[in-house]
Amino acid sequence: MKTISNFNCKDKKVLVRVDFNVPQNNLLNVTDNTRIVAAKPTIDKILKDGGSVVLLSHLGRPKGKVSDEFSLKHIVSAIEKVVGQKIIFAKDCIGDDAKEKAKNLLPGEILLLENLRFHAEEENGDVDFAKELSSLGDVYVNDAFGTAHRAHASTSVIAQFFPSTKFFGLLMEKELFAIEKVLHKGEKPVTAIIGGSKVSSKITIIENILPAIDNLIIGGGMAFTFIKALGGRIGNSLVEEDKMQLALEILEKAKSHAVNIYLPVDTIIADKFSFDAKSEECDIYQIPEGWMGLDVGPKSNAIFHDVLLNSKTILWNGPAGVFEMLNFARGTIALGKAIEAVTKQGAFSLVGGGDSVAFVKQFGYDKKVSYVSTGGGAMLESLEGLELPGVAAINN
Ligand code: AMP
Numbered sequence: 001m002k003t004i005s006n007f008n009c010k011d012k013k014v015l016v017r018v019d020f021n022v023p024q025n026n027l028l029n030v031t032d033n034t035r036i037v038a039a040k041p042t043i044d045k046i047l048k049d050g051g052s053v054v055l056l057s058h059l060g061r062p063k064g065k066v067s068d069e070f071s072l073k074h075i076v077s078a079i080e081k082v083v084g085q086k087i088i089f090a091k092d093c094i095g096d097d098a099k100e101k102a103k104n105l106l107p108g109e110i111l112l113l114e115n116l117r118f119h120a121e122e123e124n125g126d127v128d129f130a131k132e133l134s135s136l137g138d139v140y141v142n143d144a145f146g147t148a149h150r151a152h153a154s155t156s157v158i159a160q161f162f163p164s165t166k167f168f169g170l171l172m173e174k175e176l177f178a179i180e181k182v183l184h185k186g187e188k189p190v191t192a193i194i195g196g197s198k199v200s201s202k203i204t205i206i207e208n209i210l211p212a213i214d215n216l217i218i219g220g221g222m223a224f225t226f227i228k229a230l231g232g233r234i235g236n237s238l239v240e241e242d243k244m245q246l247a248l249e250i251l252e253k254a255k256s257h258a259v260n261i262y263l264p265v266d267t268i269i270a271d272k273f274s275f276d277a278k279s280e281e282c283d284i285y286q287i288p289e290g291w292m293g294l295d296v297g298p299k300s301n302a303i304f305h306d307v308l309l310n311s312k313t314i315l316w317n318g319p320a321g322v323f324e325m326l327n328f329a330r331g332t333i334a335l336g337k338a339i340e341a342v343t344k345q346g347a348f349s350l351v352g353g354g355d356s357v358a359f360v361k362q363f364g365y366d367k368k369v370s371y372v373s374t375g376g377g378a379m380l381e382s383l384e385g386l387e388l389p390g391v392a393a394i395n396n
Helices: 034-049 072-083 096-103 120-124 127-134 157-161 170-183 203-212 223-229 241-256 298-309 330-344 355-362 376-383 389-395
Strands: 013-017 052-056 088-090 110-113 139-142 166-168 190-194 215-218 260-262 266-270 279-283 292-296 313-317 348-351
Touching: 013 034, 034 052, 034 072, 034 170, 072 088, 072 110, 088 096, 096 110, 120 127, 127 157, 139 157, 139 389, 157 389, 166 170, 166 389, 170 203, 170 313, 170 348, 170 376, 170 389, 190 203, 190 298, 203 215, 203 241, 203 376, 215 298, 223 241, 223 292, 241 260, 260 298, 266 298, 292 298, 292 330, 298 330, 313 330, 313 376, 330 348, 330 355, 348 355
Parallel strands: 013 052, 013 139, 052 110, 088 110, 139 166, 190 215, 190 313, 215 260, 313 348
Antiparallel strands: 266 279, 266 292
């Protein structure tokens, strides 16, 4: 892997594409600095080598227009707090101010450029714009995993101007390593948990990971499409009727790859989609009319627990139930607990993509698993087997 860990940045001006697309409140204060903290190791490494850092990022969706609301100047103090030093700010990412400030940048200093997306050329992948950005540094580092699935000027097009000095940042390295570890180098048995609402949004992931895994646990709303396809009565549970045939085909494909599939056997049914619904345990094949399954039941939890406790590598994408309502969060919590236990025994566990990441953060399991991905869409596309443009640009 072409990573910055193997390069000495002494006296180099290093352009680092980061993903500082952080959440802010109405006063534009940063409410969650996870993405800034995630970029710190790369920044520290460059400064420690004796180089200087030019940070490139987008924030929000200004759609090619300058707008105060999306200015990176509002997040300067949050970055300074994380990196522990003052940073210099350029009021545009290209042009005289940026050029002057980049030219005068000394080893040990950090320059932050204004929002890349104030220029439509960024999202259009404009080559001239990328070339202008490239003139601000000697080395290019992509550490923006959250944006690596976009073929934008600063995430992929720019790399061509650094044929021998383009590298992955340390965060990118960790993300790519985690995916590699699960999909290509996973110690067996490898177990994937795929949950969430819809089969349709997870089908490509399932098809791509089947050759790499030994066990597949299916949870969440998407399980009901499988159960109905297998002849179960699912009441008012979530279902994609047009995906039932596909569900049966997945089961067949899994068999041909010798993958054990674990569908829930019981469920927690509710009389309405609400936190104050009446709820009961129920056989997942026998849900009465008017009721819907909103979580997996205790028998399923026990089965999933045993499978997970015997796994050496785990991939988790998607919740087991409607965890946003506490009375339907037990199945997802049980998964979190089992993964915590097996990770303690030495298994490698990766949580990636969307709602399972929200769950582990909310319930405190983010510190108990081996790795939580910082990139939603980028992680999903990686699991689908796509090569991300931001990754390809460094590799090729
Ligand atoms: P996804 O974005 O496809 O990963 O789906 C995540 C969403 O699926 C979460 O918001 C869950 O509340 C929802 N979900 C999980 N289980 C069920 C279920 N049994 N019925 C309806 N929605 C569910």
